[in-house]
Amino acid sequence: MSILPRLVFFASVAATFAVALPANADDPPPAPSADADAEAEGATVTVRGRAPAPSRGASDFNLRVGELSRVPRQNAADLLKLAPGILLTNKGGDGHAEQVFLRGFDAREGQDIEFSAGGVPINEAGNLHGNGYADLHFIIPELVEGLRVVEGPFDPRQGNFAVAGSAAYDLGLARRGLTAKYTQGSFATRRMLVLWGPARESTHTFAGAELFDTDGFGQNRGAKRGSAMGQYEGRLGARGSYRLGTQAYTSQFRSAGVVRADDVASERIGFYDTYDRRQGGDSSRYSVWGDIETRAGDTLLKQQVFFIVRDMRLRENFTGFLLDVQKAQQNPHVQRGDLLDLHVDSQTLGARGSARWRTKALDQTQELELGYFARADRTASSQHRVESSTSVPYLTETDLDSRLGNIGLFGDAGLRPFGWLTFRGGARGDIFTYDVLDRCAQQSVRQPSASNPPGDASCLSQQDASDAGVRYREPHERRGTASIVVMPRGSVLVGPFTGFTASVSLGKGVRSIDPVYINQDLATPFASVEAGEIGMSYARGVGRDVELMARSIFFQTHVDRDLIFSETAGRATLANGTTRTGWVGAVRATGTWFDQAANVTFVRSTFDDTKLLVPYVPDVVVRSDSAIHHELPVRIGQDKLTGALAAGVTYVGRRALPFGQRSDSIFTVDTSASLAWRSFEVALVATNLLDWRYRLSEFNFASDFRSAPQPTLVPGRHFTAGAPRGVFLTLTATLGGT
């Protein structure tokens, strides 16, 4: 059977489950949402009111934030550090998406990780700065109830961009009532937060809004943002529920960009300074979503729709005055500066749904799930170069109007012949369609017209002159392509035996290619990844009050077309195939008065053709999150004080850089101490407690910031500075709730 009939078949079946089995008001109420399989494996699972996806083995991390929310975190992206092997950096400022490194992948700003919040996708298909760009700043961290990170493409539900894995934020608010929080601290940072969780509603009914303002450390790192999120969860008959949500976010930020290490060493520029104060950006995101989950007989049905409006502008200058080389057709000019002004305006409409059927056979629970995912993106992207002296654009590099489509269908079976043996797996098929209008398709002419010279125009309307004269053309060109990929994925879980569960997982994932690379009828407009791992997990109670979970995983991943950062393009560009091999270890112990999570990742990432290391990715990442909390023997009135201490420690080994170099290592300690009395809490947070002066990102490339008499054209070390010590005081009051 060819692929298309299979897709049609799956679509028909999925549609049948999705449409033909409406919720029955007479059915009994929905079962508790804790996943039965996970319970059987002894895993830690957060009750969320919705059935979580079945575990895919040792690399499937259902992360309950819990008391570890006390560990200082700048934003929702920082929660990713609860999963092993993750490093976050940011070279673009406080409104720029975090760059994520995971298991030897430089996932850039989300290009290699599928992100979602409340089931709504975050990755932006067609974003010119990075196809799959995922800005998580709109998520208010206090509204994150849990996080599921799957490190690898092992779940058929994982779609586009799940190359290194996926991260799904679950939204909820455990603290009911009205909570007001105010933070003030270093770098003139202020944050105001209001949360509301109606006392008699579920934890998934909430509203929250924050305002944030900072001057930032050093030069040109100020930021302002506002974010609001709200969701209502209601009952749908006796066996289902629905959720309606909305979200709004807008920000403006400045960015220091990179500085050259030799300029810092010679004190031509300070460690926290900037070359170009025009760097920064604007970002906004508005979305609405709605979903239902209901049970019809043995079948659990889910449907979700979402609509997202997104706008982003970035101004970055990585190379100074290097790229504006005189072209023959241009009028004579000096180097005008390399500042990039990138703008993306997109709308996304999508839906997903699934039907999971459960039955008993061989005295075990057997499962089959069929589902779909669909999204349509309309994206307008442009990138200009801006003159240093006047701040006016002098060159249009890219001007795209893209219409992107993605429909994925999956089938996932959970077969359990014995209580200790589970086969989980299936396949996913995705179709990617591209319709790209390049409004600046003709940018140079080898033999321009003498009577009508193109001069300095960027988007030209002439082809090479010939004996017949100038041949006119429109400056635009439309390109389109479509392709289908089928990705098998599966896991075998053996256990648990006295708390131990062994697992083997294999899978294939894809990342669609940036529209800028699309040619007419390009055969495969995606990069594919093949991943495999073998792992062992342990989950069991120790004594009465301690829950212990540990994992050890060996993994290997191969990508046929990787993305490597290009300073000239200002984004990641396509490179050759790469392979990653490594090991992950993670442990979490949770007691009545403490919560400790720690993980370590070793990975070796190499290019397939040269066997040389892939630059920029960390080969060693160690992370520890600790929190202790207890009542204190001090009373005020009738109520005791409660105290808590928390710390987050990160160590990142020396990363490989281009030209045989290694970066500095990173070691940071973030701490917090808090006192709570009744509905009031005061917390003192110190980030980078040791005030370690470190380089958050390091690069080797050529730039010319005019720090030498003549252009610096050979690669040199550049870096973005990590934040110095910051101290912040937070006051929290909760009224009318728990």
Added chain:
Amino acid sequence: MATLRARVMTCLVLAAGVAACTGTTGSEIVAFDAFAAGPADLPPDAAARGLTFTNGKHWTITLTRARLHIGALYLNRSVPISGGQARDCFLPGVYVAQVTTGMDMDALSSALQPFPAPGSGTADQAAMGEVWLTGGRIDQQEDRTTIADVAGTATRGGQSMRFEGTMTIGLNRRNRDVDPARPGARPLCSERIVTQIPTALTPTDGGALVVRVDPRAWFANVDLGELDAVSADSDLRRIPDEAEPAPAGNFYGGVRAAAGYRFEWLAR
């Protein structure tokens, strides 16, 4: 059995750690000293008595002054395709070594004359070198820096003369025959770059780059007899700092000829 499992696991983890922390992305960043010098075959007394040679126009020239201002040095990993389009002044991504602080050098001395600041680069094979003859930024319009400064005597047959000249590369070298279709085809920056100097060396950390400048090449095609005397009663001829007359243009072309330059690498 449990002990064996623990040992195997420990070994595997240690192996993963060791494997993860080794390897390279290839190549190397290097720093090196940089020098300029006259030709290696100069007679020992050339600085004092001058350098005597016969040029292509049969003038026997004794150079008593031959100074050159070098703005920068660059080594490229690739050679431009012959007969291709007009070249860009520089192409980011092809450079393996650079010396970005300029100096005035004496081309009549074979001694190594250090550049004021060391060079930097990558440990990659260089196939071509460039000497940038500029006092300011390479793409600025005007530059009154004296690039070459020469003086000497010349004889041919019974004719004898003194000569001198200075050369700048500013608006006086601007392309006056502009193709309206390609107004930027011959920018001033390209006038300031001596390019396509054949080179086969790989920079190493702690080594030294030497550029040898042979002033004989500057006069290869200069017919000094075509120059006017500065006055009726003087034997001094001055080479104009212009494209015309022909000797001035040929002198300018000689200074910019790749044949007058050679790169050498001195290992540490």
